Amino acid sequence: MTRFILTRLLGSLPVLLCVTALLFALLQVAPGDPATLMMKEHADPEVVMRLRAGMHLADPLWKRYPRFVWAALHGDLGQSYKLGRPVAGMILEALPNTVALALCALLVSWLLGAAAGTLAALKPGAFIDRLVMGLSLTAVSTPVFWSALLLQWFFAVKLGLLPVSGFFGFKYLILPSLTLGLASAGTVARLARASLREAMDADYIRTARAKGLTELAVLTRHALKNALPPVLTVMALQAASLLSGAVITETVFAVPGVGRLSVEAIMARDMPLLQGAALTAAVMVILGNLAADVLVAIADPRVRKDWGKLL
Amino acid sequence: MTDETPILPAEGVRGVQLRVAKVFLRLLAVNPPVGFQGAKPLGPSGPYARALAALARDRVATAAALAVAAVCLGALCAPWISPYDPNAVDLALRNLAPGWSHWCGADALGRDVLTRILYGLRVSLIAGILPSLGAMILGALLGVAAGYLEGAAGFCIMRLCDAAMAFPSLLLAMGLMYALGSGLSNICLAIVLTCWTAAARVARARTLSLKQRDFVLAAKAMGLPARAVALRHILPNCLPALVALWGVGIPEAILFEAGLSFLGLGAQPPDTSLGLMAAEGKRYLFSAPWISIAPGAAILGLTLAFNFLGDGLSEALDPKSAERP
Numbered sequence: 001m002t003r004f005i006l007t008r009l010l011g012s013l014p015v016l017l018c019v020t021a022l023l024f025a026l027l028q029v030a031p032g033d034p035a036t037l038m039m040k041e042h043a044d045p046e047v048v049m050r051l052r053a054g055m056h057l058a059d060p061l062w063k064r065y066p067r068f069v070w071a072a073l074h075g076d077l078g079q080s081y082k083l084g085r086p087v088a089g090m091i092l093e094a095l096p097n098t099v100a101l102a103l104c105a106l107l108v109s110w111l112l113g114a115a116a117g118t119l120a121a122l123k124p125g126a127f128i129d130r131l132v133m134g135l136s137l138t139a140v141s142t143p144v145f146w147s148a149l150l151l152q153w154f155f156a157v158k159l160g161l162l163p164v165s166g167f168f169g170f171k172y173l174i175l176p177s178l179t180l181g182l183a184s185a186g187t188v189a190r191l192a193r194a195s196l197r198e199a200m201d202a203d204y205i206r207t208a209r210a211k212g213l214t215e216l217a218v219l220t221r222h223a224l225k226n227a228l229p230p231v232l233t234v235m236a237l238q239a240a241s242l243l244s245g246a247v248i249t250e251t252v253f254a255v256p257g258v259g260r261l262s263v264e265a266i267m268a269r270d271m272p273l274l275q276g277a278a279l280t281a282a283v284m285v286i287l288g289n290l291a292a293d294v295l296v297a298i299a300d301p302r303v304r305k306d307w308g309k310l311l
Numbered sequence: 312m313t314d315e316t317p318i319l320p321a322e323g324v325r326g327v328q329l330r331v332a333k334v335f336l337r338l339l340a341v342n343p344p345v346g347f348q349g350a351k352p353l354g355p356s357g358p359y360a361r362a363l364a365a366l367a368r369d370r371v372a373t374a375a376a377l378a379v380a381a382v383c384l385g386a387l388c389a390p391w392i393s394p395y396d397p398n399a400v401d402l403a404l405r406n407l408a409p410g411w412s413h414w415c416g417a418d419a420l421g422r423d424v425l426t427r428i429l430y431g432l433r434v435s436l437i438a439g440i441l442p443s444l445g446a447m448i449l450g451a452l453l454g455v456a457a458g459y460l461e462g463a464a465g466f467c468i469m470r471l472c473d474a475a476m477a478f479p480s481l482l483l484a485m486g487l488m489y490a491l492g493s494g495l496s497n498i499c500l501a502i503v504l505t506c507w508t509a510a511a512r513v514a515r516a517r518t519l520s521l522k523q524r525d526f527v528l529a530a531k532a533m534g535l536p537a538r539a540v541a542l543r544h545i546l547p548n549c550l551p552a553l554v555a556l557w558g559v560g561i562p563e564a565i566l567f568e569a570g571l572s573f574l575g576l577g578a579q580p581p582d583t584s585l586g587l588m589a590a591e592g593k594r595y596l597f598s599a600p601w602i603s604i605a606p607g608a609a610i611l612g613l614t615l616a617f618n619f620l621g622d623g624l625s626e627a628l629d630p631k632s633a634e635r636p
Contacts, residue, residue: 157597
């Protein structure tokens with residue numbers, strides 16, 4: 001298991017390098033001179049020139065990118081242009097909030113999505129099936145900011161049950177994670193339904209029924225277990241879209257997370273902060289994919305056996 | 312995609328276009344003009360004609376198509392439908408609640424919300440349809456190239472694809488907007504450069520399997536240059552899957568534009584966009600929730616219609632479902 005995780009981590013390094021190189025190049029060609037941006041208006045050109053030299057802004061990209069990677073490996077992501085604080089520290093402060101939000105959202109989407117998908121798959125074509133499919137398509141079609149505003153308006157403004165925004169404890173996490181969870185619950189429900197319906201058609205289900213198991217036992221002991229791995233695998237690809245949603249959710253609910261940090265970085269044209277946030281997001285997606293792979297292996301012994309062959 | 316019947320009939324693309332045109336006419340209950348490429352009885356036989364016929368039988372998809380058409384018409388005819396100017400400021404109507412004269416109320420500057428929604432839908436439609444088409448074309452060309460060429464070029468294209476997929480798409484688009492600057496054309500460009508990956512993967516997978524098929528081998532054996540084989544024989548056979556993907560890509564692109572504009576990275580204030588309207592109304596969520604809720608509901612309606620249509624389309628274009636009665 002450890003060997004598999006290490007191999008996978010090593011394998012994802014080129015992707016990570018590729019992502020950061022692309023982003024680095026993209027942000028460096030963006031208009032606007034950072035040195036001028038950092039100084040106030042009408043700054044002494046002499047000072048700006050010295051600052052530019054200190055930041056190595058005149059160096060070509062192929063010299064600056066390795067320097068960025070080398071510094072990043074040492075935990076140094078540079079200084080925020082706007083606040084003058086080390087970017088790594090700002091990200092470490094924001095990261096737990098985003099992780100907590102993402103985990104709670106995953107919980108919501110799995111509870112809702114798996115339950116709805118199972119209900120729909122049990123009676124294909126029935127009213128409940130069509131209802132779940134319609135609702136899941138609605139969930140996929142809803143703009144994240146709209147469900148955020150709607151939940152905010154209903155639970156915080158109309159009913160006054162929950163805080164509107166901010167982040168000071170569990171109560172503040174409920175609405176954001178509900179927003180983010182609902183967005184991916186639709187996808188989970190559709191996947192769970194498709195996967196379970198395929199599992200229900202398998203020979204071993206007929207065998208299980210033939211030996212006289214109750215429908216409940218067939219479902220819980222045979223069908224669900226076999227339907228789980230494909231859903232887990234595809235959900236790994238959702239890690240990236242979950243973070244996309246987190247950017248908007250964090251902005252609406254004023255959660256001080258990595259997503260909001262990146263929006264603020266763009267608004268202030270704060271390049272090191274944006275680079276740091278982007279790097280963090282890429283690492284989070286890769287770790288999310290890895291976690292999904294490990295979960296699939298735990299759920300499916302056949303995959304574990306295949307690893308033995310691979311390594 | 313496991314079923315490998317050749318999708319284009321012998322007469323090629325031109326023949327399919329004629330068949331599609333004929334079925335269109337039949338759907339509109341118009342008889343095809345005499346001399347319209349022969350007079351044999353009409354039956355949906357080409358893949359696209361069959362798909363269109365299947366789509367017409369699908370009641371949900373038909374309703375969705377009608378809804379999309381209605382929205383397009385409403386957005387196009389906004390100046391004649393609405394009695395108000397979308398930018399006419401009237402501070403007497405500040406945050407007016409929805410009523411008979413202003414169906415969705417008025418915003419913080421007294422502008423009619425429904426009128427602004429109609430104008431905002433134009434942006435949503437443009438940002439939905441054009442970039443997803445562009446992303447499909449870009450992805451298709453890169454995917455077919457990656458599948459057909461293999462070697463270093465194919466490897467590079469697919470690693471680029473992996474890298475783009477291993478990254479939150481909204482953040483990537485935000486980075487692009489940072490580099491490009493705001494504006495509708497830049498939003499469209501950012502969406503194209505972010506969303507091409509799915510099409511590239513599908514096109515590559517299709518190409519890899521089509522490459523081994525007899526008709527492609529025959530075309531190669533006849534001495535057709537690689538570019539002609541790829542463009543004339545492989546690309547047309549990837550098209551049904553790509554068109555289905557386009558149907559799913561449109562609502563995605565609409566949501567993308569709305570999200571970017573909501574974050575303040577898309578359309579800028581004098582212009583209107585549904586995402587921007589929702590962001591502007593966010594401050595008045597307590598006193599005037601309709602300012603931000605109504606534009607969001609309009610986006611939901613539009614994406615929902617496109618999603619139902621896209622669902623029907625992918626079902627109709629799936630060769631497996633075509634064999635079903």
